[in-house]
Amino acid sequence: MQAIQVHNLYKHFGKGDNIVRVFEGASFTVQKGELVALVAPSGAGKTTLLMMLGCVIEPDSGQIWLGEEKVYDNHWLIKDPRALRRKKIGFIFQAHYLIPFLTILENVTMLPIINGVPKKEASKRAMELLEYFEIADKANEMPAHLSGGQNQRAAIARALANDPQIILADEPTAALDRKRTIDVVKMLKKLTTDKNVAIVMVTHDESLLPFCDRVLSIENKKIIEKPVTPDMHII
Ligand SMILES: Nc1ncnc2c1ncn2[C@@H]1O[C@H](COP(=O)(O)OP(=O)(O)OP(=O)(O)O)[C@@H](O)[C@H]1O
Ligand SMILES: [Mg+2]
Numbered sequence: 001m002q003a004i005q006v007h008n009l010y011k012h013f014g015k016g017d018n019i020v021r022v023f024e025g026a027s028f029t030v031q032k033g034e035l036v037a038l039v040a041p042s043g044a045g046k047t048t049l050l051m052m053l054g055c056v057i058e059p060d061s062g063q064i065w066l067g068e069e070k071v072y073d074n075h076w077l078i079k080d081p082r083a084l085r086r087k088k089i090g091f092i093f094q095a096h097y098l099i100p101f102l103t104i105l106e107n108v109t110m111l112p113i114i115n116g117v118p119k120k121e122a123s124k125r126a127m128e129l130l131e132y133f134e135i136a137d138k139a140n141e142m143p144a145h146l147s148g149g150q151n152q153r154a155a156i157a158r159a160l161a162n163d164p165q166i167i168l169a170d171e172p173t174a175a176l177d178r179k180r181t182i183d184v185v186k187m188l189k190k191l192t193t194d195k196n197v198a199i200v201m202v203t204h205d206e207s208l209l210p211f212c213d214r215v216l217s218i219e220n221k222k223i224i225e226k227p228v229t230p231d232m233h234i235i
Contacts, residue, residue, distance in 0.1 A: 002065065003166050003198030004030040004053060006223070009062035011048060022048050023059070024221040032165070035192045035199045037209055039226070040218035046202045049218070050168045053200065054089050055081035067165055086115055090159030092169040096151045098143040098158070104130065105139040108158045115162060122161070129157040133187070149180040156184065160191070167191070169201040173208070185211045 009026040012019055022045040030036050038046050051057040053064065055071060055078070064072035066088055071078050078084050098107045108126035113119055130136040133153040135146070143151050152175055159167055169188070173181040185208050188199050192213075201212070209215055215226040 001032045002029050003032045003034070003067060004200070005065040006053070007063040009052065009064070010060040011045070011052065011057075012060060021221060026062070026218075026221065026223045028216055028223040028225075030198045030200060032198050033192050033196045034213045035189050035201065035211070037212040037215045038200055038202045038217070039204070039209070039215060044218040045221075046218065047170055050170055050200065050202065053166070054091060054168050055085050086111060086162060088165050090162065090164035090167040092156055092159045092167065092172040094171040094174045096143070096155035096175070098151055098155055100143055103140050103142060104135065104146065104154045107143070107154060108161050111158065112161050126157070126161055129160055130154070133157050148175045149177065152176055152180070152184065156187070165197055167197055167199040169199060171202050171204065173203065173205065181205065181208070
């Protein structure tokens, strides 16, 4: 079952002499239950691609399906991209972007509450997630009182709070030490297996590729599939 399908996507920024063509005919599919790595040099368009998948940035042309729903066909087919994003998609960024004046628990429950989930139910679900990520004891702390790795796990818990079918992660482990990095990637893989979510994870860290099901790259403004070579599985 497909979670994401992109067909013949074009995207540029700027105009005239300053035009930057980022995608010219990019196509790919991600299945439910897959953890897909997205690797490409700086400036190749990784963040731009995640933002288009997340209905944050509008492509120039092409088609995008999220699950079975066609959301873009040369223009948005959905009335409210933000509502769709809140319901279907979890974002994890390189910097955790927790809200500093809310507790960890409040950060995690915020989105479900905006989506209309009763507060009690949202809190119960959030506590389950915080337990899963081994930071339940920090639920009532402010982000400033947690370590970088703990905050990043809280941000991942937040991304999962609305039970997204798709998780878009832009270098989610960049702020973590080696052990936490491996832990987080293993957790992401476990999520794809346990909950059948699809995850697209931007990473510059080649040692994480063996944990992923597939590796996509951006070359010549298109998406290509990179083989996961056997020696990548050694870790
Ligand atoms: N809002 C914007 N306006 C103009 N140009 C932009 C904008 N956003 C991105 N770009 C350009 O599009 C290209 C792709 O940028 P993007 O941020 O997607 O790259 P990236 O692969 O995520 O890079 P990095 O690994 O450094 O995060 C770059 O040349 C960038 O300068
Ligand atoms: Mg980027």
